[in-house]
Structure formats: structure tokens, C-alpha cells
Amino acid sequence: MKQFAALLLVLALPLQAVAGDVAVVLRNGQGKPIADAVVTIAAPHSGPIRFAWPYRMAQQNLQFDPFVLVVPVGADVDFPNLDTVRHHVYSFSPAKTFELKLYGRDETRVVRFDKPGVVPLGCNIHDNMVAFIVVVDTPYAAKTDAAGQAVIHGVPAGPQPLRVWHPYLRAPGNAITLTVAVPRDGVVRQAVAGELRAPLEPRRMY
Amino acid sequence: MFRRLRTKLTVLYAGLFGAALLVISLSVYLAISANAERVVKSELEAGGAVFDRLWALRSAQLQAAAELLSRDFGFREAVASQDSATLRSALENLRQRSGIDLAFSVGLDGTVTASDGRDLGADGAAIAQAVQSQDAPSGVAMIGGHAYQAIATPILSPTLTGWVVFAQRMDQRQMSALEQLSAIPLSASVLDRRAGAWAPDSGPSSPAEDRPVRAFVDRSLGGQTGAGRLETADGAAIALVKPLPSITGPAASTVLLLRYPLALALAPYRLLLEIVVGIGLAGLALAFAGSWALSRSVTRPVSVLDDAVRRLQRGEAARVTVETNDEIGRLAESFNQMAEAIGQRERQITHLALHDSETDLPNRRALEQRLAALADEPHVMVAALSLDRFAEVRGVIGYELAAQLQRQLAERLADRAPGAMIGRLSSDTLGMIFHTTGPEAALAEAHALLRSLEAPMRLGEATTDVAVTIGLSGVGQARPGERPPLICAAIAVVQARAARQKAAVFDAAAYGDPAGNLSLMSQMLQAIEAGDITLHHQPKYDIRAARVGALEALVRWRHPVRGFLPPDLFIPLAEETGHIRPLTDFVLARAIDDQARMRAAGHTLDVSVNISGRLLSDPDFAEAALAATQRAEGRIWFEITETAVIDEPERALRHIERFAGAGIGVSIDDYGSGLSSLAYLREIRAEELKIDKAFVLGLADSRKNTLLVRSTIDLAHSLGMKVTAEGVETHEAFALLAGMGCDLAQGFLIERPMPLKDVLTFLGEDRAAIRRYG
Secondary structure, eight states, rough: HHHHHHHHHHTTTEEEEEEOEEEEEEEEEEEEEEOOOEEEEOOOOOSSOOSSOOOOOOOTTTTESSSSSEETTTTEEEBBOOSSSSSSEEESSSSOEEEEEOOOTTTTTEEEOSOOOEEEEEEEOOOOEEEEEEEESSSSSEOOOTTSSEEEEEEEEEEEEEEOOOOBBSSGGEEEEEEEEEESSSSSEEEOOOOOOOOOOOOOOO | OSSSSSHHHHHHHHHHHHHHHHHHHHHHHHHHHHHHHHHHHHHHHHHHHHHHHHHHHHHHEEEEEEEEHHHHHHHHHHHHHTTTHHHHHHHHHHHHTOSSSSSEEETTTOEEEEEEEOOOHHHHHHHHHHHHHHHHHHHEEETTTEEEEEEEEEEESSSEEEHHHHHEEEOOOHHHHHHHHHOOEEEEEEEETTTTTTEESSOOOHHHHHOOOOHHHHHHTOOOSEEEEEEEEEEEEEEEEEOOOBBSSSSOOOEEEEEEEHHHHHHHHHHHHHHHHHHHHHHHHHHHHHHHHHHHHHHHHHHHHHHHHHHHHOOOOOOOOOOOHHHHHHHHHHHHHHHHHHHHHHHHHHHHBBTTTOOOSSSSSHHHHHHHHHOOOOOOOOOEEEEEEHHHHHHHHHHHHHHHHHHHHHHHHHHTTOOOOEEEEEEEEEEEEEEOOHHHHHHHHHHHHHHHHOOOOOEEEEOOOOOOEEEEESTTOOOTTTTOOHHHHHHHHHHHHTOOEEEOOOHHHHOOOOHHHHHHHHHHHHHHHHOOEEEEEEEETTTOOOOOOOOEEEOOOETTTTTTOOOHHHHHHHHHTTTTTHHHHHHHHHHHHHHHHHHHHTOOOOOEEEHHHHHHOOHHHHHHHHHHHHTTTTTTEEEEGGGGSSSSSSHHHHHHHHHHHHOEEEEEEEEESSSOOOHHHHSSSSSSSEEEEHHTTTTTOOOOHHHHHHHHHHHHTTTOOOOOOOOOHHHHHHHHHHHHHHOOOOTTTTOOOOOOHHHHHHHHHHHSSSOOOO
């Protein structure tokens, strides 16, 4: 199904207006790549949005996996518990407030995210478990990899607003916004500099 | 400074001891207070450490409570719900659960929601700002004017959604907890800076206390570390300031002030101090009493001696009781001996002063004292009993027996005249003071006494006859300024002897005024100047020529007070005092003048002047007399008493030779009255011899006289001298003298001595009628 859609997209390219790829590299001042940053371009689009990665937030080894998950609006996200212990996943975010009360191993819950926005996830049992689901309403979205790279394909040419967000990015709204000139064809490479602040770690109790 | 040795010693010793005690007490006090201060300081610092710990403990508790709250799912849900009422109730719930004073939340947008729903205003805004910049600050927060220990904790759900702040009031309860934990009962208080000044968090503050406290806090914050001394109106205290961290920033706006009153710190030592002071005072009192007693024992004998010396000075009895065997005791003993010796000597001196050393009879002074004592009593008489020819008697029997003689005489007197005081007036005179009824009675008593006194006296081996003359003088007669009675009595002895009597009462009239006569001499020169001393002339009648051819110039003194003074009175005095020279100069000059005046009146007469024997040997006088007679307008004669030349015969004779050589007539005056010497007649170149009136006056009475005068006239004629008879007062004598071949007659029969004026009258008459006296 997915493969089919991708194929469809590729076939459509020549038919549509010209578009280019945007390759973003996010590094900090020391040139160290920053992973797990969400890059979005709010370019006009049509049709349903689908991403190539699974809409899945697993709990494994007392951690959420992945740390940051980008999903389109209306996506149903699976919350499989791969641990032996139970988890109590919750979010008080305005985008999506929900609570998955204690569920056990190999149990999967599904939550639909029907509003764009950042949904911080926590586990009521395990304070150290933190993850973010970014609900977007644009197909032009990607997550930086370990090398800090994210590539968004087929972005309509012309100047487009580019937004880089990271939960710990030292910036207003944890996001850097800039305009990128998307070429009619080929790839535009955009380097973005950002700094992370230390996450608020839950302190050990006395 | 001190008039008494005892006071001086006492003050010195007690003062020294007291000073030592003071130094010791002060040292002890200083050591104790320094120690107490040190102990309190370390205790305060320990208290400070305890507070730190307490602070940390409370912080941890608050933190724990806050974190617990921040993790509470329901709370987080409430926060997420954005429902402030729910949030408030949740906060209140947790506040109560944790037992804290105040809880509030701070939203990401700075919204402050307090558990009790009140608006924290600017305090809340300040805390909101603090939590946003510091994440999880803790420290003192000022809320509503009160200090709180506050801690903020982020709310993670799981990302930061706000902060929860727990605040615990830093009130007296907390301070009490700290005070209880401390080892010493310190007082803790929290001060915060309000309007630039430090003020206590709660309760009224007194301005008097505030100022030093503020200054102390500022000083402590300014770098002075550790505990220090704080002086307030309530007294000194040791204090420690601990700056408390503020939730809003590093600048301390709140401090903890730990205080411990020094008085309290010294309280445990009070007893010790009191004992030290008590011992000091007791020691001082003992030292005072001891030095007093010691100095008393040392100085009392000295005081006694001091008193004794004063008594001795006043001449009182001064015997010191010897108490000790030390130096002072020996001194007192020596003093007693000395005082006794002085007393003995004094008595001896007094005895000597009032007694005759030879006879041990009371002396003249003793008699005078008795007389002074009897001055007011009537009928007191003084008798002077003089041994006749005492010098001779003493020469025979010696001093010892002479004294014994007088003693025996005094004993006899004492026997006969009981109650009389008997003493020795002078070497040969005893004095007696006795009571009687009057001079006549006294005289009778004296004669009665003489009979027993003149009884032969046995002296040693020999028996001696004693002759006594008694002079008497009444004491009552004496008036101030007059002669003392003892002198009068002595004079009365002389008067008695002169009258060849055995006893006489002093005759003041007969005695005259020798002292007044002595003063005459000083008046003589003035008298000459004033004309009180004049010349009278007595004619010398030439029997053969039956005329007056010569005069004798005689000096006369009419004293303005005493009247006519006889030459017999003042001539001898003038001779004694040397005044005879100016008197003679005056007489000679006046005689020459008068001679010149008589000559001017037509009478050329020889004038005789008496020259004192004293002047004959005086070369000055000889020259002066020779010079004076140069201008005489007639012959000048010098009448010389034969005895006068005996003093310095050689020189006197030489001068007489010169006078004769110069044409001055020389007469031998008063021939026959003295020890007339034939050799004298031979030596003197005299032209005239004047027979003493004693012979002439008695010429008619005795054949012997007649013979003496006749032979004297013959002798003078044989030696080539004229003869003048003095004292011719009767015609009978004149006739006899004329018959004997006497040349000149002088006396009242011819004429008395008279002044020049009368002489001139007389000479005028004389010329008119030639006199006949035979």
C-alpha cells in the first residue's frame, strides 16, 4: 500500500509543477550534528499526507522509541509496550491530552492525533521516559538523523518557510524558522546552526 | 600630707595591698570575661553551623515535599487543566499534607497561583522571575513583608509546565527550634533589609537597639567574620551574623542574628568573681586593720615621746613609760634620763640664779623677786647689813672664813628676826626684808639686832669681832622710776657711816641727785653758750696799799631748772669728765675780757683764775693758755691747788715754769688744807701763797691756828712770796692778819664775789673812799 503510494508520487512529479529537494543539516556551534530535530516546510500541498516511517511509539527498555515521532494530522499511532513492566503513558499537551493507563507487555494501544502540534509524552511510572510526537499538517516534514541531516523531497520551487524544531533547542518555541529558496529541480542544501539546552532531568529525591 | 605617722603607714600598706588586690581581681575578671567571651563566640559559631544544618535540612524537606508534589500526576493534571480553582485546591491540599506555610505555583507565563488564593503581587512577580532564570532556586523570599524559607521546583509533565514553590515562614517557632538545638541559650532573630536598614522580621523594634544592631550587621557583612561584640542599650552581647541566601539573587537581604548576652555568659563566673572580690575586700580590711595595728604599735611610743618632748619644751614634767626593749624603748629610756638631767640642771640653774655661790644665801635677785612679790604690802622694810672694813677682815681671814662669817651672821639674823628674808646683797652686805610698822620702829629694831650681831664670832679656831652698819629703806616709799629699795638701803649704809652712826634710814634729800649731776656735764657746753655760766669776781684787798688791786675770777652757774649750782658740785665732775678744759678756756677768756673792760673803765687790776690740776699737765692747754694771756691788758694769775700737780709733777712743773716765764703770776691755792709739802713750795715758782680759809676762819679761836698762820706767812715771805688770806670775814681776823704781815685779804669782809657790773661800781666807790678794815 505504501509502496504503491510512493510510486504514485514519483509518477506524478513530471506532471506537477516543478519541485526540488531540501537537504537540511543541523549542527551546534561546535559542529556537532543534532539529531531528532523536526524540519518542516509549510508549502502548499494537496491530498492526504503520508510518511514513509511507521506511526509507532514503542516503549522498550524503559524508554520511548523513537524519541521524536513525526506524524500527520489524523494519524493513528501505535503504542506497543515491548517491556516486561507496565507503562502509563500520558500527555497533558493541548494538541492531544490522553492517558494510556497501565498496560502490559505486548499490549498495544492506538491513539489518534487529530490536531497539529507537539505532544510531549511521559510515563507516570517512569519519570525518565520522555518522548515527543510532532503532529504536522504538511507532507514536507523530516527528522534529522544521527548526522543531523534531513532531506525533504519534492518541495515546490520558490522561497519556502523552513522550520527546525527540537524539544531542547535553545530558541523561542524551541524552533528556528528561516526561508529557503527551493530550486525547480535538484537539491538545495541548507545548514542550520542551533544549540541544545540540557533537558530538565528529574532530580533524585533526597 | 599626713600629720600622723600612723595614718601614713596605714594608708601606705593598705593602699599597696589594695592596689595588688585590684590588679589581681582585674586580671581574674579580664581572664574570665575573655574566656567567657571566647566560649560564647565558639558556641555562637557552633550555633551558626547548627543553623546551617537546620537550614539545609529544612530546604531538603521543602524540596522533597515540592518535588513530590510536582510529580503528583493529579497535580500535574490539575496544572495541565489550566483550571485555577482546581490548581489552588490541589496546592492547598499538598500544603496541608506537607505541613508547610505557603505553596504556590508559577506558570511558564509567570502566572502565580497561591494555595490560599491571594495575590502575591510584586513578591510573586519577583519569585516568578527568579524561577524562570534559575530553574529551581531556593533561599529566603520576602512575601507580604515576612521572610520565608522558599524552594522552587519545576513541574515536569514530562516537559516543564511550570514551577511549584513551597515557602516556610521563618518565624519565632523556627528560631526557637534553633535556640533549643544550641548548647547555650542563645537568642536568634531574622533581620531583613527594609528601606536600606536592617529590621527584625516581626515584633516591635526599639530604635535604641536598632542602631548598634544595624551597624553590627553591616560590619559583619562588610567582611568581619565570626562572632563579635555587640553593644546595645540592653548591655553587651556576643553576636554572630549569618547572611541567608535569597531566592531572588545572590545579594543577602536577610540575615540571621545570633545573640548571647555577655552578662549571661558571665553568669556562671559570677560566684567566682564574687568570691574574688569578697576575698579582696576581706583582705583589704585585714590589711587595713593589720597596718593600723602595726603602725599603732610602732608609732604609739613615738607619739608618747612626741608628747613628752612637747611637755619638756613647756617645762612640765616629762617622763615616758618605757614599754618595749627595742630602739624606741631605749630612746624613751634615754629621753627620761635626759629629761631628768635637764630638770636637775634647771633646778640647779634656778638655784644658782637665785643664790649666792659663796654663802648659798639667797642673792640680790632673789631679794628683788621677793620685793616684787611684796610690792603691794604695807610696812615692808629693807635692811642692808654691811660688815665694816670687810675687805680688811677678808684679807685677814680669807675668802672661806669670810663666807662662813656671813653665813653665821645670816643665821644670827634669822634667829633674831623670824619671818624675815635674808640674802646676800653684795660681797660685804647682807640684805633683809622684813615687816615693821615704820621707819622709827625699823631703826629701833636695827639697833636691837646690832647688839646680837656684833657679838664676837667664832670662826674656826679664832674668834673675830664683827662690826655692822645697817641701812634701812622702806619699800612702800618707792615710787615708779625711783631708786629700788635695795639700792636705797645700800646708800643708807653709806649715809650712816658718813654720819658715824650704826644704823640709818635712807635720806633721799641728803643723797641728792647724782644722776642729775652727771647729766649736768652734757649741759655744760650749752650753758656756756647760753650764758648760764658766768664769772663773778671777788676782790683781793691789798692791806699795805689799802686798796683793791686784784680780783679772783670765780665761775657761777645758774641752772634754768635747778637754780644756782655750787662750784663744789660741778667742778669735780667737770674734772672727772674732761669738761674742765672748755670751762677753763671759757673762764680764762672771760676773765681777760672783763679785765679789759675794767681797764677801759679806768681800773687796772690783776685777775686770778683757778686752774685745775688736771689741766696743768696738758700741753694743749698750756699752749692755749699762753696764747690767750698774750692779749691780756693786765696781769693774769693762775691759782693752783698744791695737790693738783702731784699727778704728773715733771710736766706740770715744766708748764708752770713756762707760765711764770710768760709773766703769768702763779698762786698756790688753799695752802694748808691738803698734805702741804715743803718740797712742793720749793719746786713751784710761785709768787703768791693763799692760806686756806679753814685756818683763817678759826684764827681767833685757837692760839695754835694763829701760830700756824703767822709761821706760814713768815715762811712765804722768806721764800719771796706774797701771802693772801682767804675767808676773811671779821675785822678781828683782818686786824690779826694785818698784824702778822699778811699781804692780801679776801673774804666776805671785803666783798662777796660779784658780777662785773657790781665790781665796777665797787671799784668806783673804792676809789672814792679808801677802806679800812682793821
